Amino acid sequence: MxxxxxxxxxxxxxxxxxxxxxxxxxxxxxxxxxxxxxxxxxxxxxxxxxxxxxxxxxxxxxxxxxxxxxxxxxxxxxxxxxxxxxxxxxxxxxxxxxxxxxxxxxxxxxxxxxxxxxxxxxxxxxxxxxxxxxxxxxxxxxxxxxxxxxxxxxxxxxxxxxxxxxxxxxxxxxxxxxxxxxxxxxxxxxxxxxxxxxxxxxVPFWQSWKEGWIVVLQSKIIIVSILFSLISFTGVQMVDAQIAVLLREIAPTRPELVGWIMASSGAGALVIIWFLNRMDQLSSYGLILGGSVFLIGAGFGGVGFLYVGVPSIIPVILGFIAGLGVGLFSIGINYILQKETSEANIGRVSGIFSSITSLMILFAPLIGGMLVNWFDTSTVYQMIGIVLTSIGLIGIVLRKVLWGGKITSNKQQTA
Incomplete structure (x- = not known):
């Protein structure tokens, strides 16, 4: 050591x-x-x-x-x-x-x-x-x-x-x-x-609050990263609570599948986090956040194609894939908040991010519930999956345009 x-x-x-x-x-x-x-x-x-x-x-x-x-x-x-x-x-x-x-x-x-x-x-x-x-x-x-x-x-x-x-x-x-x-x-x-x-x-309190937003809005990397994080976070929150409803429709005699999918998702997140722990830094934010949105979309979208009598291993694998994306998202956004801020403003930037994501917890499940009422549960999962995988691919392919060509890990934003 x-x-x-x-x-x-x-x-x-x-x-x-x-x-x-x-x-x-x-x-x-x-x-x-x-x-x-x-x-x-x-x-x-x-x-x-x-x-x-x-x-x-x-x-x-x-x-x-x-x-x-x-x-x-x-x-x-x-x-x-x-x-x-x-x-x-x-x-x-x-x-x-x-x-x-x-x-x-x-x-x-x-x-x-x-x-x-x-x-x-x-x-x-x-x-x-x-x-x-x-x-x-x-x-x-x-x-x-x-x-x-x-x-x-x-x-x-x-x-x-x-x-x-x-x-x-x-x-x-x-x-x-x-x-x-x-x-x-x-x-x-x-x-x-x-x-x-x-x-x-x-510095007056409200001026300090305004300076925090200025730091966010003047940093292209932070803005794009937060937007991609919110996309993946919103997608998860919209359909996460509906997984029991979907499984009740396709596997009414196997309620244990809910727990198995949750466990496999956590396992997937742990695997990717332990893999990232072996790295000293992230060199491409686009690959990390774009990849996280793609994997979450693939996992949740795949759940929408499950059918009556599906082998238990398939939803477990899909949960694991979604978990990989959740792990990438969790580590990616926290790393970016650390690297693209200064000691003087990281608290305010982190607070802004936490505030926005918490708003999604309040509204995204309601939106997901309304979509399930308008369409059937499988269709909603498929739509969310297609949208997220598409956005994830855009992030990966256009990562140099969205985040810039070379990540400067020592960059410090000051208010």
Whole structure:
């Protein structure tokens, strides 16, 4: 192991452990809430539909402003405050007497967690050497996918065997441990993660917000990358929730296929992330993001051609292909945010990206649901697949036009 190994970066590894533990707790929490609402309280579908809205709404409208805070103040302190608030509100959630009170607590808790993404992106920029950015991003991506597979499985088993409140309690404990790790980073006396703090404090808040958008709009690479990311993200969100409906039509006696496709998708994402982890940098953004959109389109589009009696291996393979695209997208956009911003503005740019993608979580599933009502489910999957694969191919073929001929990984955008 070389001296420049990411594993030798004590500050990043502490942040990584904090992030990993909190992510596992988050998935325990999400499964517990779904079981609590659906089986314990037997809430009606409208109330259940408000759960993802409560999670996403604060991120959609507050992430841009959280990014400003991440650029101005100590990122570790901000994340520590958010973790402590999450612990308190999760413990409060344990005492919620009905779904409406629980929804209100979930919404309030989501407001505090908004700071995590821009602050985390900014911290990576500050504490990780440029040549190790790819390692840091891929490690975090691996945790994302592993927790999506393992967290719901274990959390669901515990909630079913005992009570969903146990999984909620585990989430509170996870965030408490995460907060202790962040506190150790502060006590360790690492360098202040704000740059030119006094100068920043003189800039009015709204001017700082406007400067973040100027950075985005003046960078062709960032604009094109965000647009391609939103295309793939929107495509996934439009039809992701409809997979159970489609499989119910073509394989009504095999409900296990839903879980198998989800697991194979996570496996595909892990495989591509582990492959990218062996690389030091990405030399072609067009190949990465164009390829991600193409693979997602191929996977989801292929699902639209499934038929009654289809062998189980075929949807599993299609899920794996879509997962490869999701993994490419996840690593690609996070790497680009790191490389095409400066330490002074990465928080704001990351917050803008998080805000836009969270808006898609609010609207894309509704659009997908309306399309399924107008057409049949298979046709919608086929249409989404054709559109995404076509756009992905355009990105690959025209990558030099869209992103430029040569990627300058040391490029710094300043507000």
């Amino acid at each position: 070389t001296a420049t190994s990411i594993w030798k970066n004590n500050t990043f590894m502490r942040l990584f452990y904090s992030y990993s533990i909190s992510m596992f707790g988050r998935w325990f929490d999400m499964v517990a809430i779904m079981i609590l609402f659906s089986y314990i309280w037997e809430a009606n579908p409208i109330i259940i539909a408000l759960i993802p809205v409560a999670y996403a709404l604060p991120h959609a409208f507050l992430s841009q402003f959280a990014g400003i805070l991440a650029d101005r103040f100590n990122k570790v302190k901000l994340m520590l405050t958010a973790d402590i608030a999450t612990v308190i509100l999760t413990l409060t959630l344990l005492t919620a007497p009905n779904p409406w009170i629980a929804i209100s607590i979930i919404l309030l808790r989501a407001i505090f967690t908004v700071i995590h993404f821009p602050a985390q992106q900014s911290l990576i920029k500050h504490v990780v050497k440029k040549e190790l950015i790819m390692k840091a991003v891929s490690l975090n991506g691996s945790v994302d996918q592993l927790t999506k597979i393992i967290g719901p499985f274990i959390g669901g088993a515990l909630a079913s065997a005992f009570t969903p409140h146990l999984s909620l309690l585990i989430n509170a404990v996870a965030y408490f441990i995460s907060a202790l790790i962040l506190l150790s980073v502060l006590k360790q006396g690492q360098k202040e993660t704000t740059t030119d703090t006094h100068k920043k404090e003189k």
